[in-house]
Amino acid sequence: MKKVGDNKYNQFYEMLLKAPSAVGMVKGENHVYEMVNPLYLQLMGRKDVIGKTVAEVFPEMEEQGIIAQLDRVYQTGETYNGKERLIKVANKDTGGYADFYLDYVYQPYIDNDGLIAGVFFFINDRTEQVTTKKKIEKSESQYRRIVETAQEGIWLLDEFGRTTFVNKKLCEILEYSEVEMLGKKNSFFMDEASKRQALKALERRKRGVAESLEYKFISKSGKKILTKVAANPIFDDAENFKGSLGMVSDITEKKHLEELLEKSNRLARIGSWEIDVEKNTVYWSDITKEIREAPANFIPDLSTGIGFFTEGINQKIIAQRVKECMENGTPWDEELQFKTFKGNLKWVRTIGEAVFTNGKCSKIYGCFQDITERKNAVNKIFRSEAKLKVAQTIAQVGSWEVDIFTNTHTWSDEIYRILGMDKSVVPSAETFLDFVHPDDRPMASKRVAEAFAKHQDSSFYFQFYKENDELGYGLTEWRFEFDKAGNPLYISGILRDLTKEKKAENERLKMISDLHQRNNDLEQFSYIVSHNLRSPVANIIGLTEELKDESHSAEVKKILGEALISDAHRLENVIGDLNTILQTKTEITERKELVIFSDLTHDIELSISNLIQKEEVAITTDFSAIDEFNTIKSYLQSIFYNLISNSIKFRQPTVRPLIEISSQLSKNKLILTFKDNGSGIDLEKKGDEVFGLYKRFHADREGKGMGLYMVKTQVETLGGKISVASKVNSGTVFTVEFEHDA
Amino acid sequence: MNLPNRFIVVDDDRISNLICELACRRFSSLPEIKTFLDPHEALSFIKDAYTNSQNSTPTMLFLDINMPVISGWDFLDIFNELPPHIRQQFSIYILTSSLEQRDVEKAEAHKYVKGLLSKPLSAETIEGIYSEDIFITK
CATH class of the missing domain: 3.30.565.10 (Histidine kinase-like ATPase, C-terminal domain)
Structure with missing residues (x-):
């Protein structure tokens, strides 16, 4: 500007200096600072810029395109408007960069000759506004994200109960789109009972009541949706009721699970209980009351809980456990006996846990399961097993079992005893075969292998050495058990000690053989004796016949006579021998x-x-x-x-x-x-x-x-x-x- | 009627042999009568006398069963080993005081035994077997 009209110039200059914008002028193609107002200097954080080029003062402007923009304005004479542009300005002190959001105007300065001599610039710092706006935007988008991604439905109603806002989750829950929901009353989507409930609730909302309610909705596809709604009233500054905000949780599934739990607890006879230590109240679930045979409306207290355990060890244990739990938080799990209200003895499994608040026990809770049947069943099994054991010992029959799936072998005590094995021996087919007599081992091995391969019921006899080295005789017999598909599950077998029977059999056979022998001896004896008697008799007969013949000479007669006497003696001797033998054979x-x-x-x-x-x-x-x-x-x-x-x-x-x-x-x-x-x-x-x-x-x-x-x-x-x-x-x-x- | 050329009695009982000798003599005085107390001796005699002879009429041999050392059955076993032309010359009869059924069966089953006779031997008995014309060797 020329000095002509200095007053005007000065007034302008004064205005410029005091202008609320950062103002200045650069001259020449290198954009040398001609004039700047203090605000500019303050804003840009620089002092002595007059006479320096923009490039010199702000080297960082080059890469941000500022110099190019100045060049353009200088060359073309076109004004440049930048709105809320992000400019990074170097901070000389810290060496870092500050972000500025600036509105600026570059206007060409035309000299008296009509030529572009430089550029005017007007800069407004919009940084605060912009950052604030950005913050708001960010915050809004965050809120929006929360609202939209919430696992709960968010429902805004006006003072008449009409929908002004629904989030995505709510739309999912009810299966309606946002558009379908806006403007409609919340009760529109409910079932009959809930509708009536909602009407009453609105009144309470108007009165400022915030509460949690369960509403049943009907989804677009007709599904019944059970929800829990946390409803809050909204008032404006003048305390006028403007509407309600509801947080909606779909508890259909949860409700379903609860019902299942209740059902299974009921089936398993598991009751629950709770003791609120601070309030000193006790809660028993229905099943707990049932187990205890207490009336449904019975209100228990802590002493009732413990008092019913049978006196003596059961009561002692439960009292101690409760104390431990309340003091140290130690949970318990015990099987104890107690008496019901009706006086019946039952077995129960009681489980308890503590909740600690601020270092003190505020609540203990747990469950209560009637295990009488199981306990009795277990006892029955024990008794049954004991009986079986005794029976096996008396009958000298041992039992064994193979679980094919797990390849586990089990032997009853009697088997160990029969085979003379120590009970620490692990049962298996190999161990058994080791105990079989070496002579029978090949046969036994073969039979065992066959059994496992063919899955057929069978049996075999075998010899073995007993503990006292006596030869034992055994029989093992087995049966396969199959599942429905025909796969083998178990092999059940017995082992019988037949040593006594074998001995008896052997003795019987020996006796028979002895008898045979005796018989033979007798037969032989009688045969021989009869022959030896007959022989002399035959001779005597012959001789006497001959003696009848008178024609024999005296010589011959004499011989015949002597022979007769001799045979008669012979006969006598045989009879004598017979006598001797018989005497010897008969009783001594x-x-x-x-x-x-x-x-x-x-x-x-x-x-x-x-x-x-x-x-x-x-x-x-x-x-x-x-x-x-x-x-x-x-x-x-x-x-x-x-x-x-x-x-x-x-x-x-x-x-x-x-x-x-x-x-x-x-x-x-x-x-x-x-x-x-x-x-x-x-x-x-x-x-x-x-x-x-x-x-x-x-x-x-x-x-x-x-x-x-x-x-x-x-x-x-x-x-x-x-x-x-x-x-x-x-x-x-x-x-x-x-x-x-x- | 072809008389046997010889009678042989094998029995360890002297008196029985005497009775047999008398019975044979009463039956016929012609054939030679030889008695043996020892079966081994009898067998040696048979071998000697019959190996080279060829008699038209057979020899009747009376054999006792119950003898010590070797029995009548043992004698027969040894007799079976003799050449056929010797065996053919004999008609053997078991002579025994035994009444046992099993002895009867054993005799009947034996190839060269023609029959079983009970002691004491008599002329009538000899006549009986003689007239049955069982001189044909089995």
């Missing part, structure tokens, strides 16, 4: 006495000393194991005598007879052995005739063939057994066994 009338073997042998040696000398017999004895036996002396004498004389009689002609007699004790048997080096017996041919009556093997030796038969008879009458081992020309061994109890 003689007394038993202690017989010393060495003395007996010595006496016999003396009595046949001549024979011994003649035949050069040597007799050795070894009675070191045992030298005495309580028995019938005469029988034992006969036995020794017959065996010794037999050995001498049937010596080998070329060998000096040696007879060795010895005794042994084995388990509970006394064994006497008579060994000789005589001519032996061909047992293959004559084995079963050795002890036969009148059986003789050597025609050239003396003897009726009665000696060994008598020996056998006598041995057996004394309750013993005799057996023979021999080989032709190698000698013979007779073994005599007696039961010995000492």
Whole structure:
């Protein structure tokens, strides 16, 4: 501006200086500061700018495009308006940048020649307004977001109850769009009962009552929606009722779950209870009252709760638990006995927990479950198991089970006892097989494998060694259990100890065999005797017939007569033998006495000393194991005598007879052995005739063939057994066994 | 009527043998009568006398069952081992005092035993078996 019109210029200048906007002018193509007002300097945070270019003072303006804008105005003469533009200005002191929102005008300055000489600028700082506006916007959008994303429905009604605002959630709940809802009364969407409720509620709202209510709505699709509404009245500054704000929660699901819980509690007989410690009130749910057999309208107190537990340990425990819980917050879970109001004894599971407020117990609550049935059932099972155990022990039958799914094996106690196993042994198919007798193990293994593979019911017998090394005999039998689809679930089996039965069976078989043997002996005896009687008789008959013939010479008659006498004697002898044998076989009338073997042998040696000398017999004895036996002396004498004389009689002609007699004790048997080096017996041919009556093997030796038969008879009458081992020309061994109890 | 050329009695009972001898003699004085107390001796004699002979008429042999050392059945077992031409020359009869049914059955079952006779042997008995014309070897 020229100095002409200085007054006007000065007035303008004054105005400019005091203008409420930041004002200034830059000259030239480099935009040198010509003039600025103090406000500008204050706003932009600079001092001495006159004479400097904008670029110099605000290097940061370049990249923000300010210089370019100035250039444009300078070159084109077009005014530039910037509205609420964000400009970053460097703060010289801190080195940081401040954000400004500025309204500014760049106007070309035309000189007197009509040429653009510079740029006027007017800047208004709108930072505060803008930031405030932004804050409001942000806050509004936050609120909006809250409202829109709320899990609860938000409902605004006017003073007539008509909808002015609904959020997204509410629309979801009721399945109506915002547009469909606006303007309609809230009761429009309710069921009949709730409508009436809403009408009354509106009145209360007008009176300023804020409350929580349950309303039933009907959704667009006809669904029943149960809601809990927290309703607040809205008043303006003049305290006029302007409307209501409602926070709507869809509790349909929650209600449903509550009903389910109630139902399942009822089914499980679980009742709940609550003690408000501060108010000193007690609440019992219906089921709790039912369990306690209390009337439905009964109002309990704390003492009623504890008092009904049975005196003694039950009451003590519950009292202590409650105390602990109230003092330290320790929860409890106990199974106790209590008496109902009606006096019935029941078992109950009581669970309790405490709520602490400000370090003090304010409330304890918990549940109460009637477990009488379960307890009784458990007891029944215990009893049942005990009975089964006893039954198994008595019957000597053990039971086992395999859970196929988990591959768990279980054995009853009786199985361990039968097999003689320690109870710590883990049951399994392998452990069982280990206990089976080695002879039977391959068979048993095979059967077990088959069972698991084919899922068939079966059984098998097996031998095993008992604890005392006795041979045991067992039977295991099993059955498969299947599910509906035919898959095997369990194998149930038993193990029977049949050792006793087997023993009895063995004894029975032995008895039968003995009887057979006896029978055979008798038959043989009767056959032989009858023959030996018949033989002389036949001869006598023949001879007497011949004697009738007178034509025989005296010589012949004499022979016949002698023969007759001889056979008559023979007959007499047989009858005599029969008598002896029968006497020996029947009851022993003689007394038993202690017989010393060495003395007996010595006496016999003396009595046949001549024979011994003649035949050069040597007799050795070894009675070191045992030298005495309580028995019938005469029988034992006969036995020794017959065996010794037999050995001498049937010596080998070329060998000096040696007879060795010895005794042994084995388990509970006394064994006497008579060994000789005589001519032996061909047992293959004559084995079963050795002890036969009148059986003789050597025609050239003396003897009726009665000696060994008598020996056998006598041995057996004394309750013993005799057996023979021999080989032709190698000698013979007779073994005599007696039961010995000492 | 073809008389047996010889009678043989095998029995360990001397008196029984005496009775048999007398019975045979009464039946006929012609055939030779040989008695043996020892079956082994009898068997040796048979081997010696019959190996090279070829008699037209058979020998009647009376055999006792109950003998010590070897029984009548044992004797027969050994007899079976002899060559057929020897065996063919014999008609064997078991002579026994036994009445046992099993002995009867055993005799009937035996190939070379023609029959079982009860002691004492008599001339009548011999006549009886002789006239039944059972000289044909089985």
